[in-house]
Amino acid sequence: MDAKRAVSYLLSGNNVYSILFYIIVIYVVVTYVALPSVYALSPLDYISAVVSSSMVHSYPSIQLTYYDWLELHGYNMSAVSSWPFPGGIPLGSIALAYKVQPSQIDVGDVIIYRVEGTGEDIIHRVVNVTVVNGAYYYTTKGDANPYSLPFEYNIPYGNVVGKVGQVIPYLGYPKYLLYTITSYI
Numbered sequence: 250m251d252a253k254r255a256v257s258y259l260l261s262g263n264n265v266y267s268i269l270f271y272i273i274v275i276y277v278v279v280t281y282v283a284l285p286s287v288y289a290l291s292p293l294d295y296i297s298a299v300v301s302s303s304m305v306h307s308y309p310s311i312q313l314t315y316y317d318w319l320e321l322h323g324y325n326m327s328a329v330s331s332w333p334f335p336g337g338i339p340l341g342s343i344a345l346a347y348k349v350q351p352s353q354i355d356v357g358d359v360i361i362y363r364v365e366g367t368g369e370d371i372i373h374r375v376v377n378v379t380v381v382n383g384a385y386y387y388t389t390k391g392d393a394n395p396y397s398l399p400f401e402y403n404i405p406y407g408n409v410v411g412k413v414g415q416v417i418p419y420l421g422y423p424k425y426l427l428y429t430i431t432s433y434i
Contacts, residue, residue, distance in 0.1 A: 305337050338372065346413050347411050362410060
């Protein structure tokens with residue numbers, strides 16, 4: 250097969266190799282052109298993909314892990330309804346975060362933070378804010394998780410990379426797929 254026919258075959262869009270090629274091109278354009286442009290042209294500080302279902306609102310289980318949990322722990326349910334992302338955050342989404350002052354992170358906000366020693370991004374909801382000698386610490390919980398995990402208590406502000414302001418569905422699927430594949434290796 251000569252080069253001209255190979256390129257034509259690859260660009261045709263009607264075979265597996267062509268579709269795979271276009272998926273790779275779209276991923277590269279989004280990752281290396283579109284997202285850096287967003288960084289450069291906006292006050293955006295951080296982007297992360299949602300790779301776990303801990304913020305996904307699946308019914309009926311979300312009633313127990315989120316609404317019942319919050320009620321059991323004394324949260325005002327009318328206040329809860331005004332929290333950001335009341336329907337959770339879909340798997341495979343991109344979370345756009347902004348760096349804010351520690352006092353601007355409130356209970357109910359969704360933050361992205363790093364777990365000490367892992368470098369892994371966690372995107373969870375703040376369920377408690379503690380101030381000790383002027384230093385801010387946060388406790389988080391994934392909406393779909395039955396309780397806060399051990400690493401989610403007393404997260405120092407220094408580990409917080411940003412407060413989630415917007416979520417774009419589907420754009421995080423390449424990272425989700427990579428995360429899923431590498432977890433089986």
